[in-house]
Amino acid sequence: MPAPTSRRALLTGAAALAGAAPILAAPLLTAPAIAQSKVEIEFYFPVAVGGPITKIIDGYAADFMKAHPDIKVTPVYAGSYVDTLTKAVTASKAGRGPQLAVLLSVDAYSLIDDELILPFDQLATTAEDKAWLAGFYPAFMRNGQIDGHTWGIPFQRSTIVMYYNKAAFQDSGLDPEKAPATWAENTAFAEKLTRREGDRTTRWGIQIPASGFPYWLFQALAIEAGAELANANGTKVNYNDPGAVEALQYWLDLATKQKVHPPGVVDWGTTPRDFLEGKVAMIWTTTGNLSNIRANAKFPFGVAMLPAQKRRGSPTGGGNFHLFKSASPAQQAASLTFLKWITSPERAAQWGIDTGYVATSPAAWQTPAMKAYLAGFPAAAVARDQLEFAVPELSTHDNQRVTQALNDELQAVLTGRKAPKAALDAAQANATRLLRPYAR
Amino acid sequence: MATMRRETVQAWLLVLPALLLLVAFTHWPAVATVLDSLFSTPRGSRPAHFVGLDNYAALMDDPVFWTALHNNAVYAAATIPASVILALAMALAVNTAIPGRPLLRMAYFTPTMLPMIAVANIWLFFFTPDYGLFDSIAAWFGLGRHNWLGDTATALPAMIAVAVWKEAGFFMIFYLAALQAMPPDLAEAANLEGSSRWNFFRRVTLPLLMPTTLFVLVNASINAFRLVDHVVVMTRGGPDNATTLLLYYIYETGFRFWDSSMAATLTVVLLALLGLLAWLQFGVLGKRVHYR
Numbered sequence: 001m002p003a004p005t006s007r008r009a010l011l012t013g014a015a016a017l018a019g020a021a022p023i024l025a026a027p028l029l030t031a032p033a034i035a036q037s038k039v040e041i042e043f044y045f046p047v048a049v050g051g052p053i054t055k056i057i058d059g060y061a062a063d064f065m066k067a068h069p070d071i072k073v074t075p076v077y078a079g080s081y082v083d084t085l086t087k088a089v090t091a092s093k094a095g096r097g098p099q100l101a102v103l104l105s106v107d108a109y110s111l112i113d114d115e116l117i118l119p120f121d122q123l124a125t126t127a128e129d130k131a132w133l134a135g136f137y138p139a140f141m142r143n144g145q146i147d148g149h150t151w152g153i154p155f156q157r158s159t160i161v162m163y164y165n166k167a168a169f170q171d172s173g174l175d176p177e178k179a180p181a182t183w184a185e186n187t188a189f190a191e192k193l194t195r196r197e198g199d200r201t202t203r204w205g206i207q208i209p210a211s212g213f214p215y216w217l218f219q220a221l222a223i224e225a226g227a228e229l230a231n232a233n234g235t236k237v238n239y240n241d242p243g244a245v246e247a248l249q250y251w252l253d254l255a256t257k258q259k260v261h262p263p264g265v266v267d268w269g270t271t272p273r274d275f276l277e278g279k280v281a282m283i284w285t286t287t288g289n290l291s292n293i294r295a296n297a298k299f300p301f302g303v304a305m306l307p308a309q310k311r312r313g314s315p316t317g318g319g320n321f322h323l324f325k326s327a328s329p330a331q332q333a334a335s336l337t338f339l340k341w342i343t344s345p346e347r348a349a350q351w352g353i354d355t356g357y358v359a360t361s362p363a364a365w366q367t368p369a370m371k372a373y374l375a376g377f378p379a380a381a382v383a384r385d386q387l388e389f390a391v392p393e394l395s396t397h398d399n400q401r402v403t404q405a406l407n408d409e410l411q412a413v414l415t416g417r418k419a420p421k422a423a424l425d426a427a428q429a430n431a432t433r434l435l436r437p438y439a440r
Numbered sequence: 441m442a443t444m445r446r447e448t449v450q451a452w453l454l455v456l457p458a459l460l461l462l463v464a465f466t467h468w469p470a471v472a473t474v475l476d477s478l479f480s481t482p483r484g485s486r487p488a489h490f491v492g493l494d495n496y497a498a499l500m501d502d503p504v505f506w507t508a509l510h511n512n513a514v515y516a517a518a519t520i521p522a523s524v525i526l527a528l529a530m531a532l533a534v535n536t537a538i539p540g541r542p543l544l545r546m547a548y549f550t551p552t553m554l555p556m557i558a559v560a561n562i563w564l565f566f567f568t569p570d571y572g573l574f575d576s577i578a579a580w581f582g583l584g585r586h587n588w589l590g591d592t593a594t595a596l597p598a599m600i601a602v603a604v605w606k607e608a609g610f611f612m613i614f615y616l617a618a619l620q621a622m623p624p625d626l627a628e629a630a631n632l633e634g635s636s637r638w639n640f641f642r643r644v645t646l647p648l649l650m651p652t653t654l655f656v657l658v659n660a661s662i663n664a665f666r667l668v669d670h671v672v673v674m675t676r677g678g679p680d681n682a683t684t685l686l687l688y689y690i691y692e693t694g695f696r697f698w699d700s701s702m703a704a705t706l707t708v709v710l711l712a713l714l715g716l717l718a719w720l721q722f723g724v725l726g727k728r729v730h731y732r
Binding site: 082086089110113114115199200201210211212262263264265266267269270274277279398400401404407408409411412414415417 | 483484504564568569570571584585587589590591592675676678679680681682692695696697698699
């Protein structure tokens with residue numbers, strides 16, 4: 001489609017001119033005439049949970065354009081998180097990237113190191129803008145706050161919570177309104193919940209998935225045991241912290257010693273299904289599964305914060321909006337308008353209700369829509385209440401590779417090939433080597 | 441002289457369109473890959489600079505590379521003979537006159553028609569612990585659960601099973617075509633001579649199928665290095681790199697770690713490996729193939 005493309009390029013160029021004009025003290029009197037044309041912004045987004053996400057996003061874009069006729073927003077569905085990152089980065093490197101993209105908050109370092117994104121704090125300078133930036137939950141902002149700048153606006157954010165089967169609690173003589181609050185209780189409950197027939201297990205007590213991105217669930221255990229897996233500026237990891245070793249030993253013991261957790265690597269994708277089938281009584285997974293489990297559970301279920309060892313805790317997760325350097329000043333301003341609109345309390349509340357993601361600002365939880373939703377479904381507030389104990393998701397320079405070093409060793413331990421201490425020492429050595437160029 | 445020169449020019453002009461395409465889409469990318477493997481990965485404002493063979497040295501120190509190479513060797517050593525032998529057996533089975541033959545042929549060929557991503561999702565269900573197909577069958581015999589994809593010992597064999605299932609039907613088609621083209625008088629002559637069926641198969645059928653076998657072998661070897669879609673869907677290389685194959689590792693290095701130089705280096709290694717295999721097959725095995 002060469003014709004529309006070149007037309008858009010022209011328009012974008014015109015918009016750039018229009019935007020640049022005021023900065024250059026408006027030397028051309030024709031500038032206002034050009035400014036009449038629409039500013040176009042394109043944004044890439046991934047879909048990582050069930051539900052009609054693309055339809056919801058397209059609806060938001062249409063509503064926004066009705067309210068702001070001078071801006072044209074084109075949402076582009078780009079696959080999974082990894083696909084979206086791949087597409088946004090390759091398109092940007094080729095000079096035809098989007099202006100905005102929803103990407104994993106932990107990929108901020110890589111985007112900064114590749115000099116692809118712009119910080120929002122240099123753009124949002126008015127008092128109103130600053131109040132907007134300060135309005136989000138601090139736990140969701142931290143992954144995007146690097147080197148004194150704010151690089152990400154929270155959008156589809158989540159944490160890990162525990163889902164438990166209340167019917168199973170009842171038939172095991174446990175109080176269905178009381179989820180385990182400590183690791184010791186967690187083990188004791190899981191032992192009571194496990195059902196065996198000879199040497200077969202017909203129901204497991206607990207399941208913590210470890211395929212794909214085991215580091216995320218492991219981080220929850222590590223936080224609870226008092227370990228911080230990485231430093232604040234992403235240059236150093238503490239994979240073999242004594243707390244981390246304790247956390248991994250606990251996870252392994254659930255499977256090999258108490259035998260209340262399936263052995264080997266438990267699949268992330270089938271874990272909600274295992275829970276719905278009654279094969280497991282307690283699972284750890286993202287809040288993003290809330291709508292799915294609510295729609296399909298044939299038994300009463302509860303949602304609870306993760307249990308504590310030294311403290312409670314869960315990493316945050318999910319995606320932030322990032323602003324790409326390719327955006328012209330006019331597009332940057334339009335992007336800011338759009339972001340302020342889509343993260344407004346009413347929209348954030350609706351988005352949370354529709355998807356199960358955690359609404360990103362305290363104000364969103366005070367909206368009438370959210371209050372009505374919570375009245376009918378109090379479990380939805382658990383993720384918000386857990387935010388008080390939340391820690392930013394593990395994120396460093398060269399993030400994917402540094403976390404992969406941990407993923408491999410975690411899986412080696414869970415499949416019985418390595419001892420926790422030796423594995424975490426190896427992961428630490430490997431990650432330290434990868435991070436050497438960034439150490440300052 | 442003049443006409444000859446004109447003919448030469450004409451010949452080159454005729455070849456030119458094909459040559460341009462070949463150079464632009466095959467040879468130049470290959471050369472560029474080799475060049476890229478000699479430079480560092482450009483990041484942000486730091487452009488690529490020449491590093492010689494540093495990337496290759498780093499590769500030798502990378503334990504995941506050796507794991508991937510080892511996995512791929514096992515994967516190839518298992519999928520190639522298994523899918524070829526199975527294909528031959530299936531072709532022989534549906535070449536005889538049995539009731540429901542078209543149906544059986546279609547059944548054997550179905551896996552080939554399905555996209556690999558769909559196949560992987562079907563098998564994902566087969567391998568699911570407890571309520572998946574295999575564990576459901578095992579439960580009838582009183583056997584316990586198997587975490588097929590979550591155990592380092594069974595994850596790679598599981599990948600191999602999927603690949604063999606997917607490929608055998610495709611290769612069967614070639615064997616079937618070759619069997620159908622075989623003149624029936626050979627079998628009649630062998631019958632008159634009183635040759636046993638096994639002897640006929642070993643002395644006549646198999647040698648006559650050798651050109652097909654070579655073709656199938658070449659394809660199977662290429663696929664052993666090329667077919668990784670199911671790894672992406674089913675295990676993403678895990679657990680602990682137990683199912684990381686070379687091509688999957690190239691993808692991860694290039695598009696997850698964004699280390700394009702290292703990905704280029706890995707690609708060169710893969711190209712060299714495939715080149716060596718092709719040379720072995722055509723150079724050594726090819727000479728022993730009996731063409732009519």
